[in-house]
Amino acid sequence: MVFENYKVEKYHDDHIQSTMPITLLIKYDEPKTDETETVLHNHTDMCFTTILHQESYGVEISTKDNEWIGYDPLPSSLLFLAGDGLQLSLFMDMSFTHPFCRAQFSMCFNNLTIYHQGLLSNIFFSKITQIRNHMIVWSNDRIKSCMHRVVLKENKVRYSFGQFFWNKGVIYVPNELTDEDHPMQYKPIDLVEYLQYFHENMSTVGFDFSVKDYCGKHDATSISLKGGLAGEKKKMASRTQTATKIPVVDFSQEDCWKSGTSSWLSVRRDVCNALEEFACFLAVLPNKVSRELNDTMFGTFNELFDFPDEIKAQFPQDKPLVEGYVRLPTRESMSFRSSTEKIKNVTRQLWPEGNDQFRESADLYSKVMTELNQVVTKMVFENYNVEKYHDDHIQSTMPITLLIKYDEPKTNETETVLHNHTDKCFTTILHQESYGVEISTKDNEWIGYDPLPSSLLFLAGDGLQVRQHPFINLALVSWILALSSWICRSGILFVWSNDRIKSCMHRVVLKENKVRYSFGQFFWNKGVMYVPNELTDEDHPMQYKPIDLVEYLQYYHENMSTVGFDFSVKDYCGKHDATSMSLKGGVGK
Numbered sequence: 001m002v003f004e005n006y007k008v009e010k011y012h013d014d015h016i017q018s019t020m021p022i023t024l025l026i027k028y029d030e031p032k033t034d035e036t037e038t039v040l041h042n043h044t045d046m047c048f049t050t051i052l053h054q055e056s057y058g059v060e061i062s063t064k065d066n067e068w069i070g071y072d073p074l075p076s077s078l079l080f081l082a083g084d085g086l087q088l089s090l091f092m093d094m095s096f097t098h099p100f101c102r103a104q105f106s107m108c109f110n111n112l113t114i115y116h117q118g119l120l121s122n123i124f125f126s127k128i129t130q131i132r133n134h135m136i137v138w139s140n141d142r143i144k145s146c147m148h149r150v151v152l153k154e155n156k157v158r159y160s161f162g163q164f165f166w167n168k169g170v171i172y173v174p175n176e177l178t179d180e181d182h183p184m185q186y187k188p189i190d191l192v193e194y195l196q197y198f199h200e201n202m203s204t205v206g207f208d209f210s211v212k213d214y215c216g217k218h219d220a221t222s223i224s225l226k227g228g229l230a231g232e233k234k235k236m237a238s239r240t241q242t243a244t245k246i247p248v249v250d251f252s253q254e255d256c257w258k259s260g261t262s263s264w265l266s267v268r269r270d271v272c273n274a275l276e277e278f279a280c281f282l283a284v285l286p287n288k289v290s291r292e293l294n295d296t297m298f299g300t301f302n303e304l305f306d307f308p309d310e311i312k313a314q315f316p317q318d319k320p321l322v323e324g325y326v327r328l329p330t331r332e333s334m335s336f337r338s339s340t341e342k343i344k345n346v347t348r349q350l351w352p353e354g355n356d357q358f359r360e361s362a363d364l365y366s367k368v369m370t371e372l373n374q375v376v377t378k379m380v381f382e383n384y385n386v387e388k389y390h391d392d393h394i395q396s397t398m399p400i401t402l403l404i405k406y407d408e409p410k411t412n413e414t415e416t417v418l419h420n421h422t423d424k425c426f427t428t429i430l431h432q433e434s435y436g437v438e439i440s441t442k443d444n445e446w447i448g449y450d451p452l453p454s455s456l457l458f459l460a461g462d463g464l465q466v467r468q469h470p471f472i473n474l475a476l477v478s479w480i481l482a483l484s485s486w487i488c489r490s491g492i493l494f495v496w497s498n499d500r501i502k503s504c505m506h507r508v509v510l511k512e513n514k515v516r517y518s519f520g521q522f523f524w525n526k527g528v529m530y531v532p533n534e535l536t537d538e539d540h541p542m543q544y545k546p547i548d549l550v551e552y553l554q555y556y557h558e559n560m561s562t563v564g565f566d567f568s569v570k571d572y573c574g575k576h577d578a579t580s581m582s583l584k585g586g587v588g589k
């Protein structure tokens with residue numbers, strides 16, 4: 001009917017020939033609470049079309065007006081959806097041999113539910129699948145894929161099943177579906193190749209890699225179907241503007257470290273302007289970190305990351321602010337609490353005979369970063385006239401050091417090795433050996449900087465725990481990492497400052513064909529954080545309830561499956577948000 005309607009029925013036989021229907025039988029666990037629970041988050045299916053049949057209320061679809069509407073199933077009804085993909089693709093890497101092997105897929109689903117309860121649905125069902133709509137391709141944007149979700153309203157198991165219609169071979173937009181009003185939007189696409197490409201490159205192209213990116217014709221990021229896909233997209237992505245620059249704040253004057261001096265006040269102004277405008281700045285402090293220190297520190301990284309995995313893996317993990325060694329598809333990292341004692345222990349563990357170069361330079365950087373953080377946060381507290389809270393704030397701060405090595409890229413193309421994200425902590429200070437970190441401006445431009453040996457990048461923070469998630473599992477982590485967009489919303493500085501300072505969206509790109517080293521300190525806080533009363537007024541009504549950052553992380557880990565990737569600090573402790581809730585207990589969706 002659809003083909004006929006668009007007068008392309010002559011292609012219909014071929015279309016049906018190439019169709020591979022896949023059956024899926026699903027059981028949703030009985031919800032643990034009486035609340036309505038979203039058990040499958042907003043998504044569209046990646047295939048061409050889907051037909052579902054449910055036993056009881058559950059599927060809801062999003063209308064063009066963004067309303068969610070559901071239906072009580074009739075026994076003799078089936079729900080037909082314009083398709084896009086049941087994120088099956090994500091599971092291909094999980095050693096489940098064939099992308100269309102549904103039986104294995106369901107098994108995989110169940111196993112994962114058991115072992116990774118929480119993580120699964122997020123990776124699985126969140127925004128990631130909204131983008132790959134083949135019906136969209138085929139219909140040249142006339143038919144959009146159906147955004148849907150599943151909610152459980154009753155306290156009982158829910159069964160449902162359906163068929164997902166995939167296609168072998170290349171899908172073309174029929175010429176008949178292009179005209180002046182509908183110029184050709186897509187190049188031909190082989191769905192299976194596309195899925196494969198997506199799997200293999202997820203960690204670099206990112207979850208927001210869409211069918212438009214893959215085979216879009218008029219999109220700025222459009223690419224040729226075969227070869228050089230990632231390259232061109234990445235090139236586009238990294239085409240940074242030179243006009244806007246990351247603000248530089250000069251900390252070279254001795255006086256600017258002393259509260260109350262004119263130099264302090266002037267730096268304070270620069271710092272606060274930079275944070276409000278860019279959520280970050282480059283601190284230049286030649287008296288604190290010299291080129292020699294820079295070279296010594298990075299000089300030890302080679303050896304550090306060359307230790308066999310067994311040695312690196314010895315580093316104990318601690319939740320939710322995990323310390324230890326973490327291997328991801330594009331990078332490996334080592335983290336530990338930033339203290340002289342801890343650095344000594346780490347050094348001794350790695351180099352039983354000692355390594356003064358590492359120990360001393362790591363300790364010095366750690367101290368400088370901690371000091372810079374203290375000074376900058378004090379400036380910020382002062383700027384908002386709440387300096388009386390600063391001592392407590394610093395008392396509760398837990399700095400965590402992270403040392404990172406990014407693998408040498410396999411191609412000569414610029415590669416995004418850490419996708420757009422903000423850090424979940426209060427503040428972050430980074431130091432890189434070579435170009436890599438890029439930040440997103442308010443105008444959504446990506447800007448980077450060539451590091452000076454004596455500079456440190458200060459960022460308004462938000463999240464680290466993704467890489468340090470308790471479910472450390474390579475495949476899962478790579479998905480999470482690729483999913484980076486979900487970590488963008490929980491700025492704690494943002495909470496504290498009652499939305500005055502946004503957290504800094506950043507990413508890491510590799511432009512050169514070589515290993516990249518970087519390290520930093522992430523500043524977390526123990527205990528409950530309040531928006532100071534002084535930061536609320538008519539123009540800034542209180543936006544957040546008190547939050548315990550560590551509990552928040554814990555809560556997030558444990559409930560990821562139901563709260564979804566887009567669960568933000570606003571959802572957790574937002575005051576005016578419709579989804580706001582009390583801090584302890586009853587934190588819903």
Ligand SMILES: O=C(O)CCC(=O)C(=O)O
Pocket residue numbers: 404418423430431432436437463464506507508518519
């Ligand atoms: O590699 C870097 O320099 C930055 C790393 C980063 O942004 C992070 O780990 O959150």
Ligand SMILES: [Fe+2]
Pocket residue numbers: 421422423506
């Ligand atoms: Fe980061």
